[in-house]
Amino acid sequence: MDRTPPAPPVPPATAASRTPAAKQAKRATHAAFFGFGVDYFDIYLPVVALAPAIHYFQPKGIPDSVETTLFYLTFAATLLGRPVGSIVFGGISDRIGRRNATLIAVAGFTVATFLMAALPGYAQWGYGGIVCLLLLRFVGGIFMGGEYTSANPLALESCPPAKRGIVGAYIAGAYPIGYIAISVVTLPLLSFLPGGSAGSAYQTWGWRLPFLVGGLLGVVFFVFFYRSVDESAAWQAEAARKESAAEKKAPLRELLRDRAIRRRLAQALLLMTGLWFGVQSIISPVSGLLITYLKQDPGAVTTALLLSNVALFLGYLTFGHLGQKYGRRRVxxxxxxxxxxxxxxxxxxxxxxxxxxxxFVLAMVLYTVGLVVAISPFGVATVYLIEAFPTKIRASGYGVAYSVSLLIPSFYSFYMLGLSSFMPYVYTPLVLIALGGVLTAVGAKIGAETDRTELVGSD
Structure with missing residues (x-):
């Protein structure tokens, strides 16, 4: 007679038994939000922090056109690096894990940011200073592209399906928070340190402080991510399946080889190109248009844009909720x-x-309405893209769709210049805004709904 005591009954899943997964989801979500915020903090360093000190890297008496081109290149270098980083780190993330890829990327952009803070200027290195600045901006952009390409899929793969819409919007909402943060760091410096003239305190060393802050934020992010965030369960399951099947395929090659996935990628690129046109036509030129062409007070413009970005963050969350309730594609x-x-x-x-x-107040209210309507859909697009691709190539698909689509809209200034040949320059953004709306609607229309996608085993 078998006297082995019966096994105790397995208790049903309770809130307490689900706590570790819930904590992992929260940590991964907050980490992705923080990392995305650091990313956008870094992007706007040359626009906000370095712009008043750009002469530190330039010789005296250069033509205005050369000065403007060099300044534009410091901004564009990072934007060009991000698609490269998304392609490279998308494959790394799909092969060795979201967590490991994120840590490598964070370490890379942190080192690059610290090195930029230590660069000598034209007086010490001649044009070598700005060449090194451009190279570091490009390299930093590669690692930045790798950060969100890895951390964002990890966060959403850890998130319950019923909360993915709002979580994706929260992560994407780090964009306006990053812009606000760099402004909050830089504007007090410009108030306390004399700037503008060659040899001034801000031009000599003050501009370095925001870069040091950016580097320290990278260190904080690395430590938090390393100590608190575990690998995505969805990626672990897929890695185990590949190992048991002895399957070793390059994620990027697989992304481009499968016809159905190629069509999905093309649709996502069209959608994101439209959204990026909105960013580049509503956000990027507005400060120059208001101050240079419409002769508005720079301080008032800066304050108004900060308030607009607060409203934009709330818009991200609102659109994310709508996408969760009514479907990403429809929204x-x-x-x-x-x-x-x-x-x-x-x-x-x-x-x-x-x-x-x-x-001016009414005008900025109108601007904020247009900003929120056109840019808040990024809160839906982040989760839509991550849901659109299977686990084995999710980071690659998301990264390529999100970042490569930025390339065409990033040349917005040239499009505006061309349009100015037959319409007033100040009105040229309207054409690009309209184009962005059309591409967004068409790109979403030809795609499939994704809100029912299971991110674990969605192959």
Whole structure:
């Protein structure tokens, strides 16, 4: 007679038994948000922090056109590095894990940022100083592209399906937070340190402080991620399946080889190109248009743009909730149409109001409406892209779709210059905003809904 005591019954899953997974999801989500914020902090370093000290890297008496080109290159170098980083680290993340790829990327951009803070200027190295600055910006951009390409899929793979919409929006909302953070760090420095003239305190060493802050944020992120965030369960399951099947395929090659996935990638690239046109036509040129062409007070413009970015963060969360409730694809289609109708109209109304000496406050309210309508869909697009690709190539698909789509819109200044040959320059962003709305709506329309996708085993 078998006297072995019966095995105790397995208790049903409880809230307590699910706590480790819930904590992992929260840690991964907050880490992805923080990392994305550091990314955008870094992107705007040359625009906000280095712009008042750019002469530190340039000789005296160079033509304005050369000076403007060199400044534009310091901004563009990072934007060009990000697609390279997404391609490289997408494959790394799909092969060796989201967590390991994120740690490598964070270490890389942290070192690059610290090195930029230590660079000598034209007086010491001649043009070698700005050449090194451009190289470090490009290399830093590669690692930055790798950070979100790895950390964002990890966070959403750890997240319960019912919360993915709002979590994706929260992570994407780090963009306006990053812009606010770099402004908060830099503006007090410009108030306390004399700037503008050659040899001034800000031009000599003050500009280095925001770069040091950016490097320290990278260190904090690395330590937190290393100590607190575990590998994605979805990636671990896929890695185990590949190992048991002796399957070794390059993720990028697989992304481009499969016809169905190629079509999905092309659709995602079209959608994201539209959204990036919105960014480059509504955000990038507005400060110059308001200050240079419409003669608005620089301090008032800076303050208004900060407030607009606060509203934009709330817009990300709102759109993320709508995407969770009504479907990502449907919200993206409606967003593209709204950009075409609402954002174009509100941006035009802002320009006309300020051109005729109207209320600056009302004009910035109109601008904020157009900004929120056109840019908040990024809160939906982040989770939409991650859901669109199977686990084995998820980081590669997300990274390529998110970053490579930036290349064409990044040349917005040249498009505006070309359009100015037959329309007033100040109104040229309207054409690009409208184009962005059309591409967003069409890109979403030809795609499939993703909100029911299971990220574990979605191959």
């Amino acid at each position: 993206l289609i409606c967003s593209g149409i709204a950009t075409l109708l609402v954002s174009v109209a509100s941006f035009l109304a802002m320009l006309m109001l300020l051109s005729n000496g109207g209320s």
